[in-house]
Every structure is written in structure tokens, then in C-alpha cells.
Amino acid sequence: MEQGDPGGTGYAPDASPPTDGIRVRWKQPLDTTDGYGAFPPIVANGLVYSVGRELLCVTAADGTVVFRANHSTGPLALATARAYNTLTLVYPTWDGAIGLNAGGGISGGGIRTGLSRWKTSRRRGGVSIPTGIGSRELPAPVAANDTVFLADPGTGTGLMAIDASTGQIRWYRPDGQRYPALGGRPAVRDETVYAVGLAESGYDYIFGYDTETGKQTFSFSPKDVLFSVTAAPDYLVVGTDGSGLWAVNYDETRRWTYDPQELLLTHPASVAVADGVVYAGFVWGGRNWLVALDGEKGTEQWRSELSRGVIEPRVGLPAVANGVIYVPTGGDQNETQGLVAVDATDGHIRWRFSPGDRFLSISPAALVGETLYTVGNGHLYALEEQ
Amino acid sequence: MTRSDPHGSPAQTDSDPNDISGTDEALSAIALVIGAYRRLRTIPRALAVLVLAGLVMTGIGWLRLYDPIPIVGYVGILDGRFSVLFSPPVVIYSPTNTLFSSLVGLKPQWLAWAIGLELLEVAVVVWASAYVLARLLQRPLTTAAVVRYAGLVALFQLGLGVHIEGAGLLVAIPAFLIWMFVLVRLFALPGLLIAGKSVRIALRHSWRRTTGHGWSLVVVVGLLGLMSHLAMSVPLVGPLGTALVASLHAGAVVVFLDRSGRAN
Numbered sequence: 001m002e003q004g005d006p007g008g009t010g011y012a013p014d015a016s017p018p019t020d021g022i023r024v025r026w027k028q029p030l031d032t033t034d035g036y037g038a039f040p041p042i043v044a045n046g047l048v049y050s051v052g053r054e055l056l057c058v059t060a061a062d063g064t065v066v067f068r069a070n071h072s073t074g075p076l077a078l079a080t081a082r083a084y085n086t087l088t089l090v091y092p093t094w095d096g097a098i099g100l101n102a103g104g105g106i107s108g109g110g111i112r113t114g115l116s117r118w119k120t121s122r123r124r125g126g127v128s129i130p131t132g133i134g135s136r137e138l139p140a141p142v143a144a145n146d147t148v149f150l151a152d153p154g155t156g157t158g159l160m161a162i163d164a165s166t167g168q169i170r171w172y173r174p175d176g177q178r179y180p181a182l183g184g185r186p187a188v189r190d191e192t193v194y195a196v197g198l199a200e201s202g203y204d205y206i207f208g209y210d211t212e213t214g215k216q217t218f219s220f221s222p223k224d225v226l227f228s229v230t231a232a233p234d235y236l237v238v239g240t241d242g243s244g245l246w247a248v249n250y251d252e253t254r255r256w257t258y259d260p261q262e263l264l265l266t267h268p269a270s271v272a273v274a275d276g277v278v279y280a281g282f283v284w285g286g287r288n289w290l291v292a293l294d295g296e297k298g299t300e301q302w303r304s305e306l307s308r309g310v311i312e313p314r315v316g317l318p319a320v321a322n323g324v325i326y327v328p329t330g331g332d333q334n335e336t337q338g339l340v341a342v343d344a345t346d347g348h349i350r351w352r353f354s355p356g357d358r359f360l361s362i363s364p365a366a367l368v369g370e371t372l373y374t375v376g377n378g379h380l381y382a383l384e385e386q
Numbered sequence: 387m388t389r390s391d392p393h394g395s396p397a398q399t400d401s402d403p404n405d406i407s408g409t410d411e412a413l414s415a416i417a418l419v420i421g422a423y424r425r426l427r428t429i430p431r432a433l434a435v436l437v438l439a440g441l442v443m444t445g446i447g448w449l450r451l452y453d454p455i456p457i458v459g460y461v462g463i464l465d466g467r468f469s470v471l472f473s474p475p476v477v478i479y480s481p482t483n484t485l486f487s488s489l490v491g492l493k494p495q496w497l498a499w500a501i502g503l504e505l506l507e508v509a510v511v512v513w514a515s516a517y518v519l520a521r522l523l524q525r526p527l528t529t530a531a532v533v534r535y536a537g538l539v540a541l542f543q544l545g546l547g548v549h550i551e552g553a554g555l556l557v558a559i560p561a562f563l564i565w566m567f568v569l570v571r572l573f574a575l576p577g578l579l580i581a582g583k584s585v586r587i588a589l590r591h592s593w594r595r596t597t598g599h600g601w602s603l604v605v606v607v608g609l610l611g612l613m614s615h616l617a618m619s620v621p622l623v624g625p626l627g628t629a630l631v632a633s634l635h636a637g638a639v640v641v642f643l644d645r646s647g648r649a650n
């Protein structure tokens with residue numbers, strides 16, 4: 001998915017990544033120590049961007065380094081910038097966001113300039129102090145055309161719409177009020193941005209705002225603690241704490257729920273939607289599962305065991321293309337962790353890619369053309385059909 | 387009755403027993419500021435020109451808010467920042483600036499727009515402050531003098547900016563003292579350039595004229611710099627405030643040149 005999927009469905013309909021076996025086309029070192037590097041790469045205009053303790057940009061064709069930058073970043077988004085020839089690469093900081101020149105600026109004689117484009121801040125008196133390991137807890141930005149939507153990293157209770165060309169905050173919700181307290185990764189569909197938020201009633205809601213004006217146009221509450229929202233073409237998929245997975249129509253009515261007794265939804269929810277099927281990660285009994293649900297009715301089509309013997313259950317964000325679901329999974333057994341390719345028809349596992357490092361995450365996959373890009377084991381990998 | 391200095395210094399008046407000009411008392415900080423105010427009152431057009439330039443700068447700042455190029459706004463006292471905003475040439479400050487890094491990768495039309503606004507700001511400041519200095523000095527304005535003065539304005543408006551913030555005291559205090567020393571020594575420079583001196587001679591004369599008057603000029607620089615910072619802290623219309631401060635700055639330069647020349 002070039003530049004990422006604003007709806008968060010993880011679906012790349014135009015891609016045809018490896019399905020039957022893989023080989024490493026190229027790899028580049030990327031410092032992912034101390035837990036950095038769990039974020040998926042982003043691909044645009046023949047370039048691949050990835051983050052660990054540094055920002056790395058390479059050519060998609062052969063992995064030639066375009067630039068490395070000493071930016072200790074969080075998850076990335078790429079957005080068009082109307083005043084510029086190149087895209088703006090955006091990542092969150094603890095009090096706002098930073099926009100970089102996706103082309104890397106200009107360099108000569110070992111000096112690079114023009115990489116930084118803008119910096120925006122919503123600091124509210126005093127200094128925001130990071131509490132997590134590095135950038136793990138920073139929210140993921142989502143780009144839709146020339147706007148970047150981002151949960152306020154400093155307060156964790158607001159949603160910003162940032163102009164990708166200037167870095168100016170076009171609108172901020174809530175505006176001057178305490179509720180709703182919005183957070184998490186937003187999802188964009190049809191000029192509406194959806195986000196999870198705590199309302200004054202004490203319940204979590206999914207709120208929808210017009211992407212241009214910030215006017216609220218949608219609200220729905222499953223009356224449970226909410227983890228995530230994914231904006232599929234015909235409905236929203238919502239991850240909850242105690243009542244499984246919900247599908248909500250865009251007319252604010254419930255479509256279905258999936259809440260099996262023997263499975264727990266991973267937190268944060270790992271959901272993908274493709275061709276009318278919802279794929280979600282669950283854990284139970286020391287095992288990680290990927291479950292396929294019919295998008296119309298919410299009935300289970302199959303479930304696939306991804307890994308077992310887990311100390312730390314982990315199912316990452318799935319990516320879907322060409323009838324295969326690519327999902328990162330973790331565990332305490334090297335032979336079952338890594339990036340798993342699952343057949344969409346019946347859930348059988350086609351191949352596994354285990355870079356070999358049991359303590360660091362492998363990132364979700366980016367699927368572009370015939371290549372799959374992922375970060376793990378201290379490298380950025382480009383994988384192709386064997 | 388006035389007589390001109392054959393060596394090209396600004397005009398001087400005959401001495402009066404009650405005239406303190408030329409004495410140390412006349413070069414005190416208070417005397418310089420009061421003298422500047424009185425000198426401005428004799429030429430009200432000078433203030434009007436600077437205010438007009440301030441309006442243009444405000445307009446340019448407003449345009450930048452609505453174009454698609456990133457800007458950096460002035461961080462003023464309302465944001466908890468304390469600063470002394472002063473530079474040797476008489477300038478009016480812009481409420482918004484574009485960093486060089488933000489110019490890289492701009493589409494040609496927007497690059498031309500951004501550079502055009504920067505050059506327009508320099509042109510407005512040069513035109514207004516050169517005119518005011520020349521009127522206060524009662525000197526004709528020559529092209530050569532304007533070009534030299536424009537170079538000084540461009541150097542400080544586009545390039546040389548010293549920001550001493552965030553550094554530890556061991557670094558910040560010495561750096562601040564060195565910078566204040568430089569500002570004091572260059573205090574007379576703009577007036578000397580407008581009076582027709584070459585850059586080299588103007589630097590030398592400014593250095594010589596300011597010798598022995600450092601503390602007075604530190605107070606003047608500090609006062610004008612603080613006033614500019616407070617003015618710029620008012621959103622959007624900061625340039626109008628700094629235009630008023632610029633008029634005091636110009637007046638103080640001229641009065642200093644006048645009285646220090648007499649004292650020497």
C-alpha cells in the first residue's frame with residue numbers, strides 16, 4: 001500500500017507480494033535496539049522509509065541508501081504538501097509532530113540541509129515527559145491527501161488535523177473542552193476521520209469528524225472500553241476490551257459482534273479488512289490466533305494458530321494482498337515467531353519469515369508491487385517470491 | 387547657528403553655557419533616549435515613515451500566515467520567553483519568518499513567492515530606516531550610502547542572528563556579554579554609513595566613538611531590545627510596535643553621533 005492506508009484496513013489490492021515462498025532481495029541495517037523498530041515501513045515514489053532509533057530511506061528497487069537521519073522517530077505517515085515537489089514525512093513527538101522533506105533535502109560535502117520542513121506543537125504549559133520506552137507509546141499519524149491526523153501525543157486526549165505543507169493545526173478536537181478525550185490511531189474514510197474517545201458520560205465512543213472542518217458527524221458507543229477503530233468501505237470495525245470485535249454501520253447502527261468465550265482480542269487490536277472479510281488477531285491458552293470473519297454477518301470462517309508457547313502474546317497488524325494475509329507474531333519459540341503468510345481461503349500457513357531475534361518485534365508488512373517490506377532483527381528487508 | 391564638521395561628521399550647534407551636550411551627562415542613557423524623542427518631534431515625518439513600514443511588515447506577516455509555506459512565529463513574553471531583541475541596523479521585525487530548511491523542495495512559484503517576500507521585507511526596512519536616519523542627520527541620502535546600509539540590514543535580517551537560549555549559564559552568560567559588547571561598539575555604525583562613510587571607516591569610527599560610553603549604551607541597547615521584544619509579543623501587530631522602537635533607535639544613534647562628536 002503506497003503511502004499507507006488511511007482507513008487502516010491493511011489491504012493492498014494492487015500488490016502481488018510473495019505467496020508460495022520468499023527470498024531476501026536486499027536488506028539494510030537499521031538500528032532497532034531497545035525496542036525501536038516495531039513500526040511498518042512506508043513506500044512511496046520508489047522509496048522505502050523505515051524507523052528504528054534512526055530514520056532510514058532507501059530505494060525500493062535495490063535498497064540503496066538515500067539518506068539516514070538521526071531522528072529518533074515514531075510511526076510514520078506520508079502526505080502530499082501542496083507547496084512542495086516532494087511529500088512530507090510526518091512523525092509524532094511528545095508535544096506535537098515534525099514534518100520532514102521525504103526527498104531528504106540536499107546534501108553535499110557530508111552536510112545535509114533542507115530535511116526539516118516544519119515542527120508543530122500543542123504543548124500546554126510545562127514540559128511533556130515521555131513515559132514509555134523510546135517512541136513505542138507515541139500515537140500513529142494517518143495521512144489523507146494533504147492532511148495528517150494525529151492523536152495529541154502530549155495530553156493523549158485530543159485529535160489534531162495538521163496541514164502537511166505548513167505544519168499548521170487546521171483544527172483540534174475537543175476545542176476548549178475536556179471531553180471527548182480522544183486518542184489512539186484514527187481512521188479516515190470518505191472525508192470523515194474516526195477516533196476513539198471517552199465521553200463525559202463515562203463511556204468510550206467512536207467519534208467521526210469532517211476532515212475539512214472538524215465538525216462532529218458521527219458517534220457510537222458499544223458501552224465498553226474501546227481499543228481501536230478501522231474504517232472499512234462499508235462499516236467500521238471496533239476493538240473492545242470485554243465484548244470482542246464490533247462492526248458498526250456508517251448510519252450508527254450495530255452490524256454484528258464477535259465475542260467468543262475462548263478467545264481474547266489482542267490489545268491494541270490487530271485488524272485488517274479485505275474483500276468483505278475481517279481478519280483479527282486473538283490470544284488464548286498460550287497461543288496467538290488469526291481469525292477470519294464474514295464482513296456481512298460476523299460469522300467465523302476459520303481460525304489459524306500463528307504461534308505458541310508465548311510468554312508475551314503478540315499479534316501485529318495484518319496486511320492483505322493477493323489472497324494472503326501477512327501478519328507479524330511473537331512468542332518465546334523462535335521457530336513459530338516472525339512474519340507469517342496465511343492463506344485467506346482456509347487459514348493454512350504458506351510460509352514463515354523469522355529473522356531470528358526472539359526479543360525484538362518484527363514489524364507489520366508494507367506490500368507494494370511484488371515486494372514485501374518489513375523491519376526485524378536490526379534490518380529493513382525487501383522480500384520477493386522465491 | 388550651526389556649523390558643519392569639515393571631516394563629514396553630522397552638524398553641530400555652537401556651545402551654550404547651559405548646554406550639556408558634549409559632556410558625559412549628555413551621553414547618559416536617559417539623555418540619549420530623551421534626546422532621541424526630542425529630535426523625532428522636530429521631524430514627525432520620520433516616525434510616519436517607520437510606522438508605514440511597520441504596516442507593510444505586518445501585511446507581509448499576515449500573508450505568510452495564509453500561504454502554504456511553513457513559518458516560524460515570534461515566541462514572545464506571553465509564551466514565557468524573555469529576550470533582548472536588538473541589532474545594529476535600525477530594523478523593524480517581522481512577526482513571521484521562513485527558515486532556510488523550509489525553502490528546499492518548494493515548487494518554483496512558491497520559492498519565488500517566499501524569496502520575494504524576504505527581499506520585500508529587507509527593501510522596506512532599508513528604505514524606511516535609511517530615509518529616517520538621513521533626515522535626522524540632516525544629510526542627503528546617496529546611493530552608495532544606501533547600498534552599504536542595505537548590506538548591513540541584509541546581514542542581520544537574513545543571516546546573522548544570535549539566539550542565546552537553552553544553554554547553560556557557563557555558556558550563556560559569556561556569550562551574552564560578548565554579544566552585548568559587539569552591539570555597543572557597533573551602535574553608531576548605521577548613522578555613520580548613512581552619513582557616507584565607507585564600511586571600514588564607519589566601523590573604526592563607531593568603535594572609537596563608543597569608547598568610554600559603554601555602560602550608557604548597554605542601558606540604551608537593553609532598553610530598546612526589551613521594548614522590541616515586548617512589542618513583538620503582541621500577535622500580528624508586533625511590527626507596528628517595533629517601528630516605534632526603531633524610531634527611538636534611529637534618534638538615539640543620531641543624538642549619540644551628534645554629542646559624541648562634539649565631546650571628541
